[in-house]
Amino acid sequence: MKFEIYKFKEVTSTNDIAVNLIKEKKKVTGCVYSDSQTKGRGTKGKKWISLKGNLFTSLFFPLKDKYPPFNEFSIINPILIADVIKKFCNDKNITLKYPNDVFLNGKKICGVLQELIVMEDRKFLIIGIGLNIISNPNIEKKYKATNILSETKSAPEIKEIIDLIILSYERFFMELESYNFIKFRKKAELMSLN
Secondary structure, three states: OOOOEEEEEEEOOHHHHHHHHHHOOOOOOEEEEEEEEOOOEOHHHOEOOOOOOOEEEEEEEEOOOOOOOHHHHHHHHHHHHHHHHHOOOOOOOEEEEOOOEEEEOOEEEEEEEEEEEEEOOEEEEEEEEEEOOOOOOOOOOOOOEOOHHHHHOOOOOHHHHHHHHHHHHHHHHHOHHHOOHHHHHHHHHHHEOO
16 A cells, blocks of 8 residues: 655645545545644544644545454554654653553653545545644643653654654555554553553
């Protein structure tokens, strides 16, 4: 599977663009990213604060019969994304907060939003990823937020992160024959913040 890249200056949300590419442009797989989002979404209708200089991206692909089901991707996605983040924060403590958050040193650094759409009897999975690279919102909740720059004193290029995310998904689909959900679930449990 190859992901064609679609780059934008500003969008409502990268997931919205992914839906449009599937429904209107009849695209099957792709990766959308944008410099900014005006209506970024989190889970359960929450707003994702989209500060410029951070990563806003969505990958999309059809859920074929031989692929893991939708619910297993809720474990697969955060692990694949956490593995990419580790490349830039390798000596830091990366954990997962179910169902869709990646934490670094006990602070939220990334959110993953899964959406399923059906188009002409085909199911498509859209994976929205928001990653704090150079800044983060000030959240007054149980958990604080952070960003890669604050934690590591260096900020990777957005395109470098996109390329690594795409590579990790392409590798995942190339190695599908050896896929084992129990291994992913155990890894998620070991990394769990909950």
